[in-house]
Amino acid sequence: MPRLNSFRELEHLRESLRGQRQAITTTVMVCGGTGCQASQSRAVIDAVRDELSTQGLSQSVRLCVTGCHGFCEQGPVMIVEPGNVFYCSVSPDDAFEIVSQTVVRGEVIERLLYTDPVSREKFRTESEIPFYRSQDRQLLSQNLMVDPCSIEDYIVVGGYSALTKVLYNMAPEEIISEIKSSGLRGRGGGGFSTGRKWSECREAPGDEKYVICNADEGDPGAYMDRCVLEGNPHLVLEGMMIGAWAIGAGKGYVYVRNEYPLAVEHSRLAVEQARELGLLGDNILGSSFSFDVDIARGGGAFVCGESTALMASIEGKVGEPRAKDVHTVVDGLYHKPTTLNNVETWANVPSIILDGSSWFASKGTKESKGTKILALTGRIKNTGLVEVAMGTPISTVVFDIGGGAVDGNKIKAVQTGGPSGGCLPLDKFDLPVDFDVLYEAGSMVGSGGMVVMDESSCMVDVAKYFLTFLQDESCGKCLPCRVGIDRMLEIITDITEGRGRPEQLDLLEELADTVSQTALCGLGKTAPNPVLSTLRYFRSEYEAHINEKKCPAGVCKALITYWIDPDKCTGCGVCIKGCVHQAITGGKKEAHVIDIRLCQKCGICRSECKFDAILIT
Amino acid sequence: MLQQVNVNIDGANIRATRGTTVLDAAIEYGICIPHLCHVPYLSSISACRLCIVEHVVNGRSNVTASCTLNVEEGMVILTNTDKIRRLRRNLAELLVAQAPNSRAIQDIALRCGVKEVRYPFRNDDCVLCGRCVQMCTEVWKARAIGFVGRGKERHVDYPFGIRPDFCKQCGSCVQLCPMTIPPCDGPMKPGEEYLCRKCESQLMLADETPDHCVWCKLGESFGCGRYVGIKS
Numbered sequence: 077m078p079r080l081n082s083f084r085e086l087e088h089l090r091e092s093l094r095g096q097r098q099a100i101t102t103t104v105m106v107c108g109g110t111g112c113q114a115s116q117s118r119a120v121i122d123a124v125r126d127e128l129s130t131q132g133l134s135q136s137v138r139l140c141v142t143g144c145h146g147f148c149e150q151g152p153v154m155i156v157e158p159g160n161v162f163y164c165s166v167s168p169d170d171a172f173e174i175v176s177q178t179v180v181r182g183e184v185i186e187r188l189l190y191t192d193p194v195s196r197e198k199f200r201t202e203s204e205i206p207f208y209r210s211q212d213r214q215l216l217s218q219n220l221m222v223d224p225c226s227i228e229d230y231i232v233v234g235g236y237s238a239l240t241k242v243l244y245n246m247a248p249e250e251i252i253s254e255i256k257s258s259g260l261r262g263r264g265g266g267g268f269s270t271g272r273k274w275s276e277c278r279e280a281p282g283d284e285k286y287v288i289c290n291a292d293e294g295d296p297g298a299y300m301d302r303c304v305l306e307g308n309p310h311l312v313l314e315g316m317m318i319g320a321w322a323i324g325a326g327k328g329y330v331y332v333r334n335e336y337p338l339a340v341e342h343s344r345l346a347v348e349q350a351r352e353l354g355l356l357g358d359n360i361l362g363s364s365f366s367f368d369v370d371i372a373r374g375g376g377a378f379v380c381g382e383s384t385a386l387m388a389s390i391e392g393k394v395g396e397p398r399a400k401d402v403h404t405v406v407d408g409l410y411h412k413p414t415t416l417n418n419v420e421t422w423a424n425v426p427s428i429i430l431d432g433s434s435w436f437a438s439k440g441t442k443e444s445k446g447t448k449i450l451a452l453t454g455r456i457k458n459t460g461l462v463e464v465a466m467g468t469p470i471s472t473v474v475f476d477i478g479g480g481a482v483d484g485n486k487i488k489a490v491q492t493g494g495p496s497g498g499c500l501p502l503d504k505f506d507l508p509v510d511f512d513v514l515y516e517a518g519s520m521v522g523s524g525g526m527v528v529m530d531e532s533s534c535m536v537d538v539a540k541y542f543l544t545f546l547q548d549e550s551c552g553k554c555l556p557c558r559v560g561i562d563r564m565l566e567i568i569t570d571i572t573e574g575r576g577r578p579e580q581l582d583l584l585e586e587l588a589d590t591v592s593q594t595a596l597c598g599l600g601k602t603a604p605n606p607v608l609s610t611l612r613y614f615r616s617e618y619e620a621h622i623n624e625k626k627c628p629a630g631v632c633k634a635l636i637t638y639w640i641d642p643d644k645c646t647g648c649g650v651c652i653k654g655c656v657h658q659a660i661t662g663g664k665k666e667a668h669v670i671d672i673r674l675c676q677k678c679g680i681c682r683s684e685c686k687f688d689a690i691l692i693t
Numbered sequence: 694m695l696q697q698v699n700v701n702i703d704g705a706n707i708r709a710t711r712g713t714t715v716l717d718a719a720i721e722y723g724i725c726i727p728h729l730c731h732v733p734y735l736s737s738i739s740a741c742r743l744c745i746v747e748h749v750v751n752g753r754s755n756v757t758a759s760c761t762l763n764v765e766e767g768m769v770i771l772t773n774t775d776k777i778r779r780l781r782r783n784l785a786e787l788l789v790a791q792a793p794n795s796r797a798i799q800d801i802a803l804r805c806g807v808k809e810v811r812y813p814f815r816n817d818d819c820v821l822c823g824r825c826v827q828m829c830t831e832v833w834k835a836r837a838i839g840f841v842g843r844g845k846e847r848h849v850d851y852p853f854g855i856r857p858d859f860c861k862q863c864g865s866c867v868q869l870c871p872m873t874i875p876p877c878d879g880p881m882k883p884g885e886e887y888l889c890r891k892c893e894s895q896l897m898l899a900d901e902t903p904d905h906c907v908w909c910k911l912g913e914s915f916g917c918g919r920y921v922g923i924k925s
Contacts, residue, residue, distance in 0.1 A: 377843065379843075394840070398738075398739070398761075399739045399757075399758060399761035399762075401757060401761055401762045401763065402763075547844060547845060548844055549843075549844065550843070550844040550845075551843055551844065552821065552840075552842070552843055552844045552845065552846070553738070553821075553840075554739065554740050554741075554742055555740065555742050555743075555784060555787060555788060555820075555821075556742055556784060556787070558821070558844065558845070558847065559787045559788070559791055560787060563787060563790075563812050566812070566813075586783060587783065587787075590779075590780050590783040590784065593756045593780055594742045594745055594756060594780050594784060595742070596739055596740075596742065596758070
């Protein structure tokens with residue numbers, strides 16, 4: 077495609093592409109995100125493509141491989157336009173049926189529709205499904221419309237029109253004041269006002285400035301940034317261009333972790349396509365604005381998500397944080413003023429410019445505006461990515477969208493904000509998803525991870541898990557983080573293994589407070605949150621471990637014993653066969669017995685037993 | 694020309710050269726902020742965090758390390774509040790529990806008010822203060838040693854574990870190492886470590902006590918050598 081030299085040429089291209097698309101009557105949108113690829117969506121895509129060409133429909137039907145739809149639990153998912161028919165858990169064998177019935181005749185295949193696990197009700201379109209009904213999908217819905225590998229798709233749906241608007245109609249100061257009045261706050265975890273960051277960076281002395289997109293998402297179980305970057309890379313690029321124009325930067329970096337191969341590939345492709353069209357490079361669209369973006373790949377260190385460590389990593393140094401007494405907006409990458417924002421933050425920018433700050437500010441709470449993507453995982457029915465307006469209560473997310481607990485268990489807590497966040501108990505579920513409210517409650521919105529836990533989770537064990545993660549991922553530079561986390565883990569391990577002493581709880585609390593106040597970077601400062609929040613809300617569990625040497629949830633192996641209830645045991649012998657340690661004895665039709673000296677507490681017998689005869693105390 | 698700024702440290706109005714750190718400015722005026730990883734002629738990496746102070750901005754105080762905080766006009770710094778003393782004591786306790794076999798570390802623990810160690814002792818040879826690495830990197834520009842590994846695995850080593858030619862074995866890394874002076878009663882065996890509490894808390898690691906020591910209150914609370922001397 078030829079280089080675009082003015083915004084007229086861009087509009088012309090948009091019109092002509094729309095004209096070409098008018099001949100297409102039907103679109104089949106299949107999710108090609110990482111989650112659905114794991115459930116064989118590649119094979120589904122190939123099967124549908126083959127089927128379309130066999131039936132001679134390649135020209136009139138468009139097969140669009142999109143980014144993540146969010147409902148990864150039910151993948152691979154597919155939407156057929158017109159009619160917006162939503163199919164889930166599609167297999168390659170369904171391709172013939174889908175093409176010949178739904179695509180050609182517009183008939184709905186009942187079998188492939190989503191079935192509500194409780195009411196057994198079937199839903200025809202995406203918007204009817206309870207998982208989607210309570211969401212407010214501003215960013216994720218844009219994933220459905222475009223093929224991330226195609227800049228044409230993005231332009232057809234109105235892409236890069238926010239860029240032309242700012243280049244021709246808005247002064248940089250106007251953009252910044254628009255972002256400021258929208259109330260957009262950093263989506264990566266800090267929740268710092270984006271407008272303020274931009275204006276500080278614009279005012280910082282220096283001609284050479286940088287913008288960085290932080291896609292080094294490392295929280296266990298969270299993948300919001302991956303979904304946006306691999307599903308709609310041009311949206312992120314457009315946001316970065318607007319930001320660069322506003323602060324006066326000439327160079328941008330997308331720092332994406334190498335464990336996201338699809339995000340790396342798609343963002344690279346997007347940069348190449350934008351360069352080819354002249355949307356990146358010198359004198360973009362005939363204006364005075366010159367800007368280019370490079371993709372920097374991260375090696376997978378969690379700490380490189382911290383701004384100064386990330387910048388050190390881009391510079392080619394060891395990814396370690398440094399003291400931030402002078403903010404990175406003044407002294408950042410290569411000691412130049414740098415604006416670093418998260419993927420989701422950048423992705424919010426184009427819509428704020430196009431629809432206005434008042435539209436954005438109309439969603440959310442007083443201090444937290446807009447929508448937030450959350451990665452909902454754990455012991456609930458519907459897992460996946462959900463996007464809700466800020467201020468939505470946690471209970472809505474967990475029960476209405478997530479569908480409540482699995483296996484009839486009772487939900488106990490939700491862990492928000494990844495390893496740096498905290499655990500909130502059930503009675504705090506009416507709290508809204510709001511930066512300040514969750515912070516007050518001892519947790520944080522963070523990057524948006526939300527792990528739901530039920531009665532089968534031991535909160536001490538949860539704290540231990542996160543501490544182990546943080547101990548591995550700490551860079552080890554400063555004493556409180558390196559040694560402090562290690563000592564906290566030592567104490568918690570003592571507690572879970574039955575060596576805990578009551579005074580250790582106070583020590584744990586004091587140590588956690590010391591680490592959070594004295595650590596060098598954000599990772600260390602927030603590292604004690606899982607401990608502090610579980611101590612705050614689930615202190616009784618800690619006390620049970622220490623005083624009664626019992627694990628109420630039956631998780632901590634040193635504190636539990638398996639035994640067989642003789643009244644329930646039918647003597648079927650399944651557990652005897654299942655036990656790899658030969659710890660169970662007993663004759664046929666008589667109650668079996670577990671030898672606790674041999675029992676390794678693996679839990680195989682318990683999962684094998686059909687009569688719930690194996691109990692934990 | 695060197696610009697001077699006015700800084701208020703613990704209520705004392707002092708003049709400091711723009712570009713120096715709060716820690717250097719405080720030490721110059723005899724206000725002793727305990728520190729380990731900082732060496733006067735090397736740049737700070739802010740690793741030990743012992744030199745934390747409260748930086749009061751608009752009535753709110755932030756806890757931050759003074760070795761990387763540059764002085765600015767009108768800055769208000771508190772180095773000796775209850776909160777800082779408590780945090781510093783906890784940090785020193787972590788430090789001495791990690792490496793009791795160093796007179797310097799034992800000394801710092803005492804100066805920071807550690808009365809008991811609530812963690813099991815470990816007998817590490819290195820506290821990763823980074824003084825040696827900074828020396829080799831900044832003064833000799835040799836980079837013959839550096840940090841290797843992450844988190845618990847972090848240690849100081851030669852590149853790929855082999856002594857390179859450009860290490861001239863000058864020994865300046867050893868000179869700066871806080872682990873080279875064993876406690877007065879000799880090295881402690883693993884499992885028999887204790888908090889010795891015997892040292893007279895001299896300023897072992899920084900330069901000599903400055904001539905213009907103002908006998909700060911901080912010195913008293915940390916058992917500064919001069920204070921201990923005058924009382925006895």
